[in-house]
Amino acid sequence: MNAKDAGQKTSLVGRRVGDDKESRSFLNEDGTIEITPVGGKTINPRLVLVALMLVIASFQLCATMLSPAIGDMAESFNTNAGVIGWSTTIFLAVAAALAIFFPPFADKIGRRNTLLISVGFMLLGTVIVLVTSSLVGLFIGRALQGFCGATFALGNLTLRAILDPKKFGFYVGLVAAINSGVAGIDTLLGGLLADAWGYKSIFVVILALEILALITVIRWVPETKVKSAQNMDWAGAVFLTGALWAFNMVLTFGFGTLGWSSPWTIGFAIVGVVCSVVFTMVEKRASHALIPLSELGQRETWAQVGTTFFTLASSFAVLMFLIPAFAQDSNAGFGLGSTVTALMYLMPFSLLGWMLAPVVGKVAPNVGYRLVLRAGLVGSLVVIVCILLFGFSNKWILCGLSFLMGATYTAMSNTTLNALGVLYASSRHPGVLPGLTSAAFNLGSGVGIGVMGSVIAAAAVSGDISSGYRQSLIIAIVLSGVALALSLFMPGRTSEHEKI
Numbered sequence: 347m348n349a350k351d352a353g354q355k356t357s358l359v360g361r362r363v364g365d366d367k368e369s370r371s372f373l374n375e376d377g378t379i380e381i382t383p384v385g386g387k388t389i390n391p392r393l394v395l396v397a398l399m400l401v402i403a404s405f406q407l408c409a410t411m412l413s414p415a416i417g418d419m420a421e422s423f424n425t426n427a428g429v430i431g432w433s434t435t436i437f438l439a440v441a442a443a444l445a446i447f448f449p450p451f452a453d454k455i456g457r458r459n460t461l462l463i464s465v466g467f468m469l470l471g472t473v474i475v476l477v478t479s480s481l482v483g484l485f486i487g488r489a490l491q492g493f494c495g496a497t498f499a500l501g502n503l504t505l506r507a508i509l510d511p512k513k514f515g516f517y518v519g520l521v522a523a524i525n526s527g528v529a530g531i532d533t534l535l536g537g538l539l540a541d542a543w544g545y546k547s548i549f550v551v552i553l554a555l556e557i558l559a560l561i562t563v564i565r566w567v568p569e570t571k572v573k574s575a576q577n578m579d580w581a582g583a584v585f586l587t588g589a590l591w592a593f594n595m596v597l598t599f600g601f602g603t604l605g606w607s608s609p610w611t612i613g614f615a616i617v618g619v620v621c622s623v624v625f626t627m628v629e630k631r632a633s634h635a636l637i638p639l640s641e642l643g644q645r646e647t648w649a650q651v652g653t654t655f656f657t658l659a660s661s662f663a664v665l666m667f668l669i670p671a672f673a674q675d676s677n678a679g680f681g682l683g684s685t686v687t688a689l690m691y692l693m694p695f696s697l698l699g700w701m702l703a704p705v706v707g708k709v710a711p712n713v714g715y716r717l718v719l720r721a722g723l724v725g726s727l728v729v730i731v732c733i734l735l736f737g738f739s740n741k742w743i744l745c746g747l748s749f750l751m752g753a754t755y756t757a758m759s760n761t762t763l764n765a766l767g768v769l770y771a772s773s774r775h776p777g778v779l780p781g782l783t784s785a786a787f788n789l790g791s792g793v794g795i796g797v798m799g800s801v802i803a804a805a806a807v808s809g810d811i812s813s814g815y816r817q818s819l820i821i822a823i824v825l826s827g828v829a830l831a832l833s834l835f836m837p838g839r840t841s842e843h844e845k846i
Contacts, residue, residue, distance in 0.1 A: 378572060378573055378574070378773060378776070379507045379570055379571070379572060379573065379776075380569075380570070380571050380572075380573050381507055381508060381568055381569070381570050382568055382569040382570075383568045384564075384565060384566065384567065384568060384569075389508060389568050390566070391505075391508060391509060391513075391517075393562075393566040394504065394505070394508065394566055394567055394568065395505070395517055395520065395521075396562065396566070397559070397562035397563050397565075397566045397567045398501040398504065398505070398521065398563075398567065399520065399521060399524060400555065400558055400559035400562050400563075401461060401464075401465060401494070401497055401501065401559040401562075401563060402497050402498060402501055402521060402524050403524050403532075403555060403559070404465070404468065404494070404552065404555045404556045404559045405441075405468065405491075405494040405495075405497045406524050406532070407532050407548075407551070407552045407555065408437060408468070408472075408488075408491045408492075408494075408552060409434070409437070409438070409666070409791065410532050410536075410666055410692075410696075411532045411535070411536040411548050411551075411552065412434070412536060412545065412548060413536065413666050413667065413670045413687075413688075413692055414536045414537035414540060414670060414674075414684040414685070414687045414688040414692060415536055415537070415539075415540035415545040415548060415684055416430050416431075416667075416670060416671055416674060417674040417684065418540045418541075418544060418545045418684060419433075419545045422544065422545060423480075423481055423484065425481070426803060426806060427671045427674075427675075427799065427802065427803075428799040428800060428802050428803030428806070429481070429799075429803070430799075431667060431671075431795050431796065431798070431799025431802075432485075432796065432799060433481075433484050433485055433488045434488070434667070434792070434795050435598065435792045435793075435795055435796035435799070436485050436488050436489050436492070436792075437488040437489065437491055437492045437792070438492065438495075438788045438789065438791045438792030438795070439492070439591060439594055439788070439789065439792045440488075440489045440490075440491075440492030440493065440495065441492035441493075441494065441495025441496075441784075441788035441792075442495060442590060442591075442594075442784075442785040442786075442787075442788035442789035442792065443492075443495070443587045443590070443591065443785070444464070444492065444493055444494075444495040444496055445495040445496045445499060445781050445782075445783075445784035445785035445787070445788055446583055446586055446587055446590070446781050446782065446785045447496075447583050447587070447781075448460050448464065448495075448496035448499075448500065448781065449496050449499045449500060449503065449777030449778065449780050449781030449784070450578060450579075450583075450636060450775065450777040450778050450781060451578050451777075452496070452500055452503075452571070452777055453571060453572040453576075453775075453776065453777040454571065454572070454576075454577070454578060455571070456569045456570065456571040457500045457503055457504050457569070457570050457571065458504075458563065458567050458568065458569040458570070459569065460496070460500060461497070461500055461563050461567065462560070462563060462564070463493075464493050464494040464495075464496065464497060464500075465494060465556060465559055465560045465563065466560070467490050467491075467493035467494075468490065468491050468492075468493050468494040468556060469553065469556045469557070469560065470490050471486075471487045471488065471489065471490025471491035471492075471493070472487065472491060472549050472552055472553045472556060473487075473553065474486055474487035474490060475487035475488065475491070475546075475549050476546055476549050476550065476553065492788070495784060495785070495788045496781060496784050497784075498521070498764060498780075498783075498784050498787065499767065499777070499780035499781050499783065499784040501521055502518060502521065502764060502765075502767065502768045502780055503570070503768060503776065503777060503780055504567065504568075504570050505517050505518065505521070506768050507570045508568065508570070511711075511841075511843040511844055512711070512843055512844075514711075514765070514768075514844075515707040515708060515710055515711045515765060515844065516704055516707045516708050517707070518707055518761060518764050518765045518768075519703040519704040519705070519706055519707020519708070519757075519761045520703065520704050520707070521764065522703050522707070522756075522760045522761040522763075522764040522765075523699055523700040523703035523704070523756065523757070523760075523761075524700075531693070532696070534685070534688045534689060534692070534693045535548075535551065535688075536548050536684070536688060537683070537684035537685035537686070537687060537688030537689070537692075538684075538685050538688075539551065540684040540685075541683055541684045541685050572776060572777070576634035576775075577634050578634075578636075579628075579629075579632050579634055579635055579636035581628045581632070582625060582628050582629050582632060582635060582636035582637065583636050585621045585622075585624045585625035585628060586621075586625050586636065586637070588617065588618075588621035589618050589621035589622045589625060590785065590789055592614045592615070592617040592618030592621060593614075593615075593618040594789060594792065594793050594796070595610075595611075595614040596611055596614045596615045596618060597793050597796070597797055598793065598796035598797055598800055599611040599614065599800070626639065629642075636778065637775070637778055637782075638775070641772055641775070641778075645835050645836060645837050646770040646779070646836075646837060647770070647779060647782070648835075649832050649833070649835040649836045649837075650763075650766055650767060650770050650779065650782075650783060650836060651779075651782045651783060651785075651786045652786075652828075652829075652832040653719070653723075653763065653829050653832040653833045653836065654763050654767070654783050654786035654787055654790060655786040655789060655790035655793075655829075656790065656825045656826070656828045656829035656832065657723065657726075657755075657759055657763065657790065657826075657829040658786065658787050658788075658789075658790030658791045658794060659790040659791070659793050659794035659797070659822075659825045660726070660730065660794060660821075660822040660823075660825035660826040660829060661726045661730070661751060661754075661755040661759065661822075661826065662755070662790070662791045662794060663791065663794025663795045663797075663798050663822065664730055664733070664751075664794075664798075664818075664819070664822050665692075665695060665748060665751055665755065666692075666791075666795070667794075667795045667798055667799065668798050668815065668818050668819070668822070669691050669733075669744065669748055670687050670691060670692060671802065671815075672738060672744075672815050673686075673687045673690070673691055673741070673744070674687055675811070675815075677811060678811045678812040678814075678815060679738075679815075680741045682741070690741065690744075690745045691744065691745060691748050692748075694745065694748070694749040694752065695748050695749050695750075695751050695752030695755075695756060696752065696756065697752070698749060698752030698753055698756070698757070699752040699753070699755070699756025699757045699760070700756075701757075702752070702753055702756075702757035702758075703756065703757045703760070703761045705757070706718060706757045706758055706761045706762070707761055707765070710761065710762055710765065711843065711844035711845060712844075712845065713845070714838070714845045714846060715762045715765055715766055715769070715844075715845070715846050716762075716766075716833065716836050716838060716846060718758050718761075718762050719758065719759060719762040719763065719766070719833055719836075720830065720833050720834070721754075721758060722753075722754045722755060722757070722758025722759035722762070723754075723759055723826065723829055723830040723833055724754075724830060725750070725751075725753070725754030725755075725758070726751055726754040726755045726759065726826060727823065727826040727827060727830060729747050729750050729751050729754060730819060730822050730823050730826055731823055732747055733747050733748075733819060734816065734819040734820065734823065738815065738816075763783065763787075764783070766783075766836070766846065767779055767780045767782075767783030767784070768780050769839075769844070769846060770846075794822070794825070797818075797821060798818040798821070798822075801814050801817050801818050801821070802814035802815060802818060805817070
């Protein structure tokens with residue numbers, strides 16, 4: 347596409363365009379996506395970005411804002427950090443499941459409609475958490491909050507539909523910066539609120555943001571749907587989700603208190619294998635397969651999804667769960683309060699990532715998304731090794747190491763993984779790979795936190811909780827190495843506008 351064509355496409359998103367002056371809908375450049383502005387008004391990409399960022403921020407606050415309040419939540423529910431970690435695992439597991447269902451479903455019914463459904467359930471879950479005083483209520487509320495698990499995929503797909511390719515990387519960088527914290531404000535505010543009024547005050551703030559997000563989506567986000575979208579393969583989605591959930595439980599139980607020989611661990615392993623086999627059989631016979639097996643076997647799919655999963659299971663879990671838990675642990679850690687923990691270990695890296703992610707979004711299309719991703723993965727692996735060797739010996743050393751991961755993980759790895767989930771997507775099934783990538787984000791986060799929480803809980807029972815933190819770091823190092831290895835299988839691709 348030449349410069350003139352690029353300019354024309356950019357103009358399409360700034361005014362009503364169609365086959366005639368009365369048309370409210372128009373097609374994207376390649377004719378595959380139907381775009382309908384709200385009320386027939388002009389599309390303002392910046393306002394669309396603001397609305398999407400509010401939705402994504404609402405979901406992300408549910409994942410990150412509670413990190414400095416782990417101690418307060420454990421005390422309020424008369425339990426330990428490991429059990430509170432389970433509530434986050436449930437939240438992320440549901441998010442992973444819906445990330446598989448919603449993007450291909452949104453291809454059919456529209457991404458804006460799907461966003462509205464997602465935010466509605468997330469809002470309901472927040473209300474339940476606010477009014478409950480039991481662990482069961484907490485788990486139910488957190489599960490409903492996970493209904494926004496496809497937020498990143500839906501947002502990225504919407505941006506890809508309305509933006510010129512040259513601007514896509516920059517916008518994704520802004521969105522990806524929220525993926526690990528809202529510029530550090532979320533964690534700092536979470537710590538301040540938890541110290542002053544308890545963890546429920548955090549959910550009041552989340553609820554207010556969710557309401558604002560709902561309003562802006564209604565007013566500013568255009569509807570985008572695939573023109574020739576196929577019917578939803580519900581059977582395939584159910585069995586794929588069942589397989590992922592089962593293997594999630596296998597990892598969590600295996601590394602945790604039950605162990606690999608537990609009947610529960612073995613049982614979930616069997617369920618996972620059965621669901622995988624049935625999924626394969628269903629996809630072979632389905633007239634409109636959720637994921638054609640030929641695409642599932644391509645490196646664009648399994649290398650992208652695998653790299654995302656193991657990156658989140660290692661780096662995200664270390665940053666958002668392990669380090670805050672250790673910092674607040676009065677027995678094995680530094681015994682810091684929620685606010686100090688947020689200021690030292692959560693806000694700095696989030697703020698650095700927030701500043702660098704848009705820069706990465708501009709640079710990556712020119713030098714190659716894969717190169718930037720691999721550099722970030724190597725950097726994160728080195729930092730986690732350093733944390734194991736001497737990070738837990740001094741609170742300031744740990745602060746510096748976590749800060750560095752704002753560049754290696756938040757800015758470099760997160761931004762590129764979000765973009766690649768869309769860039770590698772099949773033109774026939776544009777919502778599938780972004781959905782799987784979002785599922786890998788959420789499931790990887792949940793597995794990482796669940797495994798580390800189980801390891802720490804098991805160590806606490808044995809009376810040596812310090813070993814639990816060390817073992818968790820060793821697990822994170824292994825998972826980081828796997829992520830790096832899988833990234834080497836990602837295929838390259840070069841076009842006039844971007845280099846993968």
